[in-house]
Amino acid sequence: MSEKRATPLLDELEKGPWPSFVKELKKSADTPAVNDLLGQLERSYEEKIGHWKHGGLVGVMGYGGGVIGRYSDLQAEFPECAEFHTLRINQPAGWFYTSDALRTIADIWERHGSGLTNMHGSTGDIILLGAKTQALEPIFAELTAAGFDLGGSGSDMRTPSCCVGQARCEWACYDTMGACYDFTQTYQDELHRPAFPYKYKLKFAGCPNDCVASVARSDMAFIGTWRDDIKVDNEGVRAAAAGGVDIQKEICDMCPTRCMAWDGSTLAIDNSNCVKCMHCINVLPKAVKPGDDRGAAILIGAKAPIVGGALLSSVFVPFIKMEPPYEDLKELISRIWDLWAEHGKNRERVGEFIQRIGLGNFLEQIGLDPVPEMISAPRSNPYIFFGDEVSEGGQA
Amino acid sequence: MSEKRATPLLDELEKGPWPSFVKELKKSADTPAVNDLLGQLERSYEEKIGHWKHGGLVGVMGYGGGVIGRYSDLQAEFPECAEFHTLRINQPAGWFYTSDALRTIADIWERHGSGLTNMHGSTGDIILLGAKTQALEPIFAELTAAGFDLGGSGSDMRTPSCCVGQARCEWACYDTMGACYDFTQTYQDELHRPAFPYKYKLKFAGCPNDCVASVARSDMAFIGTWRDDIKVDNEGVRAAAAGGVDIQKEICDMCPTRCMAWDGSTLAIDNSNCVKCMHCINVLPKAVKPGDDRGAAILIGAKAPIVGGALLSSVFVPFIKMEPPYEDLKELISRIWDLWAEHGKNRERVGEFIQRIGLGNFLEQIGLDPVPEMISAPRSNPYIFFGDEVSEGGQA
Amino acid sequence: MSATKRLTDIGPPHYEKFLPPVVKKNYGQWDHHEILKQGVMVHVAKSGDKIFTVRAATPRLLNIATLRDFATLADTYCGGHLRFTSRNNVEFLLTDPANIEPLIADLTKSGYPVGGLGNAISNIVHTQGWVHCHSAATDASGVVKSIMDELYPHFVDMKLPGKLRIAFACCLNMCGAVHCSDIAVLGVHTRAPKIDHTSVPKMCEIPSVVASCPTGAVRPASVGGAQSVEIIEEQCMYCGNCFTVCPAMKINNAKTDGISIWVGGKVSNARSEPKFSKLAVPFLPNNPPRWPEVVGWVKKLVELYAENARKHERMGEWIERIGWPRFFQLSGIPFSKYHIDDFKHAGETFKRSVQIRQV
Amino acid sequence: MSATKRLTDIGPPHYEKFLPPVVKKNYGQWDHHEILKQGVMVHVAKSGDKIFTVRAATPRLLNIATLRDFATLADTYCGGHLRFTSRNNVEFLLTDPANIEPLIADLTKSGYPVGGLGNAISNIVHTQGWVHCHSAATDASGVVKSIMDELYPHFVDMKLPGKLRIAFACCLNMCGAVHCSDIAVLGVHTRAPKIDHTSVPKMCEIPSVVASCPTGAVRPASVGGAQSVEIIEEQCMYCGNCFTVCPAMKINNAKTDGISIWVGGKVSNARSEPKFSKLAVPFLPNNPPRWPEVVGWVKKLVELYAENARKHERMGEWIERIGWPRFFQLSGIPFSKYHIDDFKHAGETFKRSVQIRQV
Numbered sequence A, B: 001m002s003e004k005r006a007t008p009l010l011d012e013l014e015k016g017p018w019p020s021f022v023k024e025l026k027k028s029a030d031t032p033a034v035n036d037l038l039g040q041l042e043r044s045y046e047e048k049i050g051h052w053k054h055g056g057l058v059g060v061m062g063y064g065g066g067v068i069g070r071y072s073d074l075q076a077e078f079p080e081c082a083e084f085h086t087l088r089i090n091q092p093a094g095w096f097y098t099s100d101a102l103r104t105i106a107d108i109w110e111r112h113g114s115g116l117t118n119m120h121g122s123t124g125d126i127i128l129l130g131a132k133t134q135a136l137e138p139i140f141a142e143l144t145a146a147g148f149d150l151g152g153s154g155s156d157m158r159t160p161s162c163c164v165g166q167a168r169c170e171w172a173c174y175d176t177m178g179a180c181y182d183f184t185q186t187y188q189d190e191l192h193r194p195a196f197p198y199k200y201k202l203k204f205a206g207c208p209n210d211c212v213a214s215v216a217r218s219d220m221a222f223i224g225t226w227r228d229d230i231k232v233d234n235e236g237v238r239a240a241a242a243g244g245v246d247i248q249k250e251i252c253d254m255c256p257t258r259c260m261a262w263d264g265s266t267l268a269i270d271n272s273n274c275v276k277c278m279h280c281i282n283v284l285p286k287a288v289k290p291g292d293d294r295g296a297a298i299l300i301g302a303k304a305p306i307v308g309g310a311l312l313s314s315v316f317v318p319f320i321k322m323e324p325p326y327e328d329l330k331e332l333i334s335r336i337w338d339l340w341a342e343h344g345k346n347r348e349r350v351g352e353f354i355q356r357i358g359l360g361n362f363l364e365q366i367g368l369d370p371v372p373e374m375i376s377a378p379r380s381n382p383y384i385f386f387g388d389e390v391s392e393g394g395q396a
Numbered sequence C, D: 001m002s003a004t005k006r007l008t009d010i011g012p013p014h015y016e017k018f019l020p021p022v023v024k025k026n027y028g029q030w031d032h033h034e035i036l037k038q039g040v041m042v043h044v045a046k047s048g049d050k051i052f053t054v055r056a057a058t059p060r061l062l063n064i065a066t067l068r069d070f071a072t073l074a075d076t077y078c079g080g081h082l083r084f085t086s087r088n089n090v091e092f093l094l095t096d097p098a099n100i101e102p103l104i105a106d107l108t109k110s111g112y113p114v115g116g117l118g119n120a121i122s123n124i125v126h127t128q129g130w131v132h133c134h135s136a137a138t139d140a141s142g143v144v145k146s147i148m149d150e151l152y153p154h155f156v157d158m159k160l161p162g163k164l165r166i167a168f169a170c171c172l173n174m175c176g177a178v179h180c181s182d183i184a185v186l187g188v189h190t191r192a193p194k195i196d197h198t199s200v201p202k203m204c205e206i207p208s209v210v211a212s213c214p215t216g217a218v219r220p221a222s223v224g225g226a227q228s229v230e231i232i233e234e235q236c237m238y239c240g241n242c243f244t245v246c247p248a249m250k251i252n253n254a255k256t257d258g259i260s261i262w263v264g265g266k267v268s269n270a271r272s273e274p275k276f277s278k279l280a281v282p283f284l285p286n287n288p289p290r291w292p293e294v295v296g297w298v299k300k301l302v303e304l305y306a307e308n309a310r311k312h313e314r315m316g317e318w319i320e321r322i323g324w325p326r327f328f329q330l331s332g333i334p335f336s337k338y339h340i341d342d343f344k345h346a347g348e349t350f351k352r353s354v355q356i357r358q359v
């Protein structure tokens, strides 16, 4: 092993109250790859530029995704991190672990890699950071033997993720972890063998608080909600008021539809105008609760800016009961994937695809009826592609 | 003259309480052109299709606009309205007339045309509806002799128009009629001789109620507003309350920024958050009034859908004192017209032009500083065209 | 040619010549106003002077005989002073309140009803239609007359929650502010233009025609050896802009032209910001002379608004408060793919949240 | 190759294997929760059972040594049970409240502070930066560490008006939900890529490169006889997408790469709909190891929010209530043309009304 790299700039980042990634790196400073990584990173800090090159195709046999190839562009100087690939390991739903499971991962990764991880990647995977090409198959073999598998990368279904849901949260309107696991298992092939125009992400959030940011970063977001009335325990409301919550100001005046009235002793809700935003429930968790007729709204099409600009996802199914085995949903997903696979352009996310062909056409193609919940307002521009049914005395 | 045209379908429209355009037409049924017009219109009602052809270039000497050429496509059957052009006569600001002025117009139009008018066209002109080509010059001579002139058409400045303003409205924050007249006179050449990429409309509204719909249909909208505090006469407010106005519900709760508070006897306004929407003033015209430091906001770029979609105009100058001779404004307008004339595409309205080249660039070109009042929110997409000033340790 | 110099570029007459003396005196010095009853309002100046306004409907298409009648009324009751409004009503300007009722009686007798003030339906801003325009997908005056005959009570009464502005345009050029109206009635073509290939080379500049199409549906083509254009029909949404620049692209179609209805736009800044009207009824057939389907829907929409909106709320403000899904439910308009925008900024109209009223 | 069958497509382990018994028992039967103090909350089941959560910060980039330490703590205090959160914190799941304080003491001692609950700043969602990614315009972990050292009090306290979510991404690909964060810190390139014309033909598919550019700035060109591409510099806005598909279009630039700051986004549907973050500070230089300019601005923005927002209001809700002009005034950020959108839907961000706060 080459001598210990000097890292005066990085050392600065060992100071301060926030946990230090430099300390984490240095815990493996004896590992040659990490020693060289520290050296290369210090160089980046000096020069203000990264020193990684494009990946190229590396991976495990029979899989098209799950590994991100990475090479140093200073291989001569930092030979030990010349190859420094990451593996994306499909996390357990809800990111629950036992201490044994964590140790199992640590042991495998110690035997074959840098010892560095991300817990977790932004998509949700366990990231094993820094493997050589030749180590990939052995790691994969040990991981699968231990019950783990790779997640997605490239133009495939990406590793689904979910909020903690019914495991610990009283607001979960459906079983997010159950659904996440079920869909992940159903789509193992789509996850591991890229065959789409571009990536396709699924995320499962148990209620409109959306603790897994599904509305912003998944091609398909399953967000829990309910259809019936909010449950109000007015004794609880009064207790909160007595405890210092200004019900009028903090609750009624902040309701987006102002559908609540408070007379000092009763909180009345016009449920027909409640949009299930969660605010009153969030502020009064002991007194106000989601209704009993629970399910999810499904939204489609979120993505980051590349290429056509960032998108939030948009309503696709305003309400559905989320019950295994989710057959109707899987049927719907197949139809979407088929259409998109056939007509989507290379690197066109489904949200962009829908905008290009028109939401109305998209719905028609996959056989879903348009409903006004899908839009914030009807069109204002009069450029309507009328079909033949509109004509000769007819009316649309 | 050919025999009187039968109009059984149109006759239906003589019935009913609303004033009938058919009756208006028939008041000139003895005029051959109108008799044939009635015939052709009846035919349109039978066949459900119009019978006019494109205009072509007709007009008066030295002018490029002001006349819309129109020909029948059933000339053989309705020869008397074979040529049926309209003249656009620049209306007096605010649409004020004396009885004599009306009679003068009526007399000229009786001598040379169909006797049909629109009081007024959607842009604001007096429309004389139905002239033969050979009548145009004589009409023009008589009109100018009587002190009237043509308005705009084609790719020129269009006839400016304005709300009644200070002539009869207590809310007018500047002299709309004065400004409208002044700009109209200044730009006689631009009005009469099309030299722009497309039309350019100016409208003047005295306050944010915008009674001349300038925000929706003028390339440049001058909308009165004020900078200082609203004037509240609390005695008046109490009187209104006593008279049945629910101040909390009808005023405070409907204020867009909820910047008002009513304790049953005093209406308090947080003027720093008042957006000058006019609502409280509209509902309480005796008690609440605009401030004294009055002027206008200038907006740019409204248009109908063709080609790129409809636009509302957008803030360009958040506040300016509107004082004759409006030199700064005219200077600004020149710079806009120069830039647009040079770089605008054929049939590209200024609002579309700005979107194409970018508002930031547009401002830079005409030398106006960007201010946050021009936008509803800063950009969310990260596709920023950084200039050279952003670099090498600098900061933007 | 006459010997006198030809006058040009004199501009309109100066408005001051036409102002009533009380206006000249109190110009910019008005203090407040009051609606005395439907159709009659008074403005009071700081000086204490008053001007009374009597507003009457006109069909906009006015005969010079009518102009002369108005002039006579103005002479009789108003010292010769009157004006027109931005919505084509006529306003008589009086100083002597004693003249109000006789004036109203005369106007009513001649068929020009008095009203349109305050929380009412005023005149319909409209366009030329079959009376004068070549692009019209329907008539203008006839539709307007048919609608207003039905809505007349809302012109002479003042029982609506707020102002309700209706506008009409006969084609997508939308002459008038129809795109920002409480209710917009809009003529629409629904089939691609038919190209007269023999005329194209004579009458049209091919590059302009190609450039005119918002969706790029027009492209140059050689037909029978001659230069012409062709239309990719799936890409055409019948805007008629190619027809505007090329008369050989005939868009009018007796069988398939008709009318669409749009709701919830506004222009004023009062309470909410100005907004575009949104599609309500995609298509109704042309049924002259009285367009019963169109009249029926407009009336229904007005009634729905009248019953449900809160005081001062405009149509669009009411709909936004209750949400579009409920609007479709209440109105009974079947929601279809036509309601979903698919032009340039379509994505901006998708519902990008789960804030949904779950029925 | 081993003799045993190669396992594939087994998917992740079933989560049930990892759930604490109290969770298994009360799955879907939780009744309410309460934050006991910063970093500690209790969830109470309908059965009356309780689960206590202690949340601690991690730098996300974790050494296996640390994973083993966490495992040990879990064994000691939690029957071996823990989880991670969607923002890369670790949560220890306890049933015995007596274990809470000892656990906190151990965590604190090891440098993993406890907090991030409720109206506080939680961990920064972030990306790879110079540690692993080829596109990075800046480092990720270093910037995050520098910011959080400064904002640490807001992690261990709970004194903010609402939750404040910060996210970081090192390039416009924006891995992570940075585009919808209260404060988003985003690495930006500010110069067009430099093309290595000798490598283009070998490494890149020219049509894909041309297609990759959002603004059409890339076009095919023949350079020195070989097929390559060229960039129309005025049309390039440095997104780096061409570099993603073609390594020969090098975008990283030590001198001109830097950081931009965006504000007011959110994800939850609480009160207001989810929204994008909007540009606040267009560009700050890379100044490792502590990025003082970036840290300074983020801190200033947090403080502004802390002082001015109402209880429960998120950053973006506060700004919308006071209006963007006032936000620029209060923050002292000079408003420039960079703040004005000029991409596809730019016009939708223009202020299309006169509802203006006149200073």
Ligand code: SRM
Pocket: A068, A070, A086, A088, A118, A120, A121, A122, A123, A124, A125, A126, A127, A151, A159, A199, A201, A216, A217, A218, A302, A303, A304, A305, A306, A307, A349, D126, D127, D128, D132, D133, D134, D135, D173, D174, D175, D176, D177, D244
């Ligand atoms: C590792 C990870 C960042 C992290 O540090 O957490 C990551 C890393 C990369 N992302 Fe990402 N993305 C990661 C989550 C995301 C997310 C967040 C999410 O999934 O919730 C997004 C935004 C949501 C979305 O999908 O739009 C995201 C949007 C992108 C994009 C832009 C996609 C777009 O449509 O705009 C690219 C560009 C591309 O695909 O070519 C991209 C590309 C990349 C590449 C593969 C770089 C490239 O040019 O090909 C990065 C490899 C970095 C490396 O060296 O390891 N990454 N990427 C995340 C995956 C970890 C995991 O599996 O758990």
Ligand code: SRM
Pocket: B068, B070, B086, B088, B120, B121, B122, B123, B124, B125, B126, B127, B151, B159, B199, B201, B216, B217, B218, B302, B303, B304, B305, B306, B307, B349, C126, C127, C128, C132, C133, C134, C135, C173, C174, C175, C176, C177, C244
């Ligand atoms: C007469 C009038 C309608 C009316 O009955 O009142 C009218 C009539 C025509 N307009 Fe208009 N426009 C009239 C006001 C408007 C308005 C309203 C306004 O000015 O406030 C608009 C919407 C605002 C705007 O400018 O965007 C308007 C938007 C159009 C357009 C679409 C322009 C666009 O940028 O989208 C066209 C198409 C064109 O220019 O080729 C158009 C074109 C036309 C033409 C010239 C038809 C054509 O294809 O060339 C029409 C001639 C009709 C005829 O037979 O006389 N007209 N036009 C209005 C002018 C009267 C006057 O001078 O007072």
Ligand code: SRM
Pocket: B094, B162, B163, B164, B165, B168, B169, B170, B171, B209, B210, B211, B212, B213, B282, B283, C033, C084, C085, C086, C087, C088, C089, C116, C117, C118, C119, C122, C123, C125, C162, C163, C165, C177, C180, C181, C182, C265, C266, C267, C268, C269, C270, C312, C314
């Ligand atoms: C005469 C006229 C101006 C002119 O120069 O011709 C005018 C005159 C007045 N308007 Fe207006 N408005 C006139 C067209 C408009 C328009 C333009 C239009 O309709 O195309 C608007 C914008 C409409 C829109 O938003 O779509 C308009 C929006 C208002 C408003 C705001 C109403 C709202 O709540 O949105 C007020 C305030 C009010 O009535 O409370 C107002 C108030 C007034 C007042 C009370 C102002 C005053 O103190 O004198 C005037 C009598 C009101 C009335 O009609 O009830 N005026 N007013 C126009 C009469 C048209 C007509 O014949 O009906």
Ligand code: SRM
Pocket: A094, A162, A163, A164, A165, A168, A169, A170, A171, A209, A210, A211, A212, A213, A282, A283, D033, D084, D085, D086, D087, D088, D089, D116, D117, D118, D119, D122, D123, D125, D162, D163, D165, D177, D180, D181, D182, D265, D266, D267, D268, D269, D270, D312, D314
């Ligand atoms: C553990 C976690 C879910 C998970 O599966 O990992 C979680 C857990 C809880 N969230 Fe969350 N949220 C978690 C990420 C999120 C996210 C996603 C994100 O930050 O990227 C959001 C969306 C943020 C946004 O809008 O930008 C989120 C928006 C909320 C909200 C809505 C806050 C708001 O006013 O907008 C609540 C309600 C509240 O706190 O009043 C909430 C409430 C809660 C509750 C109280 C739910 C419950 O009853 O158990 C949990 C503890 C709250 C806390 O942290 O104060 N959770 N929560 C995530 C913890 C992240 C962390 O380590 O800090």
Ligand code: SF4
Pocket: A163, A164, A165, A166, A169, A170, A171, A172, A173, A205, A206, A207, A208, A209, A210, A211, A212, A224
């Ligand atoms: S999204 Fe809802 S159900 Fe899921 S953890 Fe957050 S608050 Fe609970």
Ligand code: SF4
Pocket: A230, A254, A255, A256, A257, A258, A259, A260, A269, A273, A274, A275, A276, A277, A278, A279, A280, A281, D271
């Ligand atoms: S959930 Fe939201 S919309 Fe429904 S009552 Fe509560 S605050 Fe209002």
Ligand code: SF4
Pocket: B163, B164, B165, B166, B169, B170, B171, B172, B173, B205, B206, B207, B208, B209, B210, B211, B212, B224
């Ligand atoms: S726009 Fe304002 S000033 Fe002009 S008439 Fe209407 S209310 Fe009066």
Ligand code: SF4
Pocket: B230, B254, B255, B256, B257, B258, B259, B260, B269, B273, B274, B275, B276, B277, B278, B279, B280, B281, C271
């Ligand atoms: S003018 Fe409008 S914004 Fe200002 S106080 Fe009155 S209602 Fe509120």
Ligand code: SF4
Pocket: C127, C128, C129, C133, C134, C135, C136, C137, C169, C170, C171, C172, C173, C174, C175
């Ligand atoms: S709306 Fe169309 S058809 Fe009607 S007048 Fe204007 S251009 Fe002609």
Ligand code: SF4
Pocket: C192, C193, C212, C213, C214, C215, C216, C217, C218, C231, C235, C236, C237, C238, C239, C240, C241, C242, C243, C251
């Ligand atoms: S009618 Fe409009 S959409 Fe159709 S071809 Fe002509 S310009 Fe294009």
Ligand code: SF4
Pocket: D127, D128, D129, D133, D134, D135, D136, D137, D169, D170, D171, D172, D173, D174, D175
């Ligand atoms: S944000 Fe960009 S630089 Fe950072 S990890 Fe993602 S792709 Fe790489």
Ligand code: SF4
Pocket: D192, D193, D212, D213, D214, D215, D216, D217, D218, D231, D235, D236, D237, D238, D239, D240, D241, D242, D243, D251
């Ligand atoms: S960096 Fe982006 S904008 Fe510039 S040439 Fe490459 S793809 Fe186009």
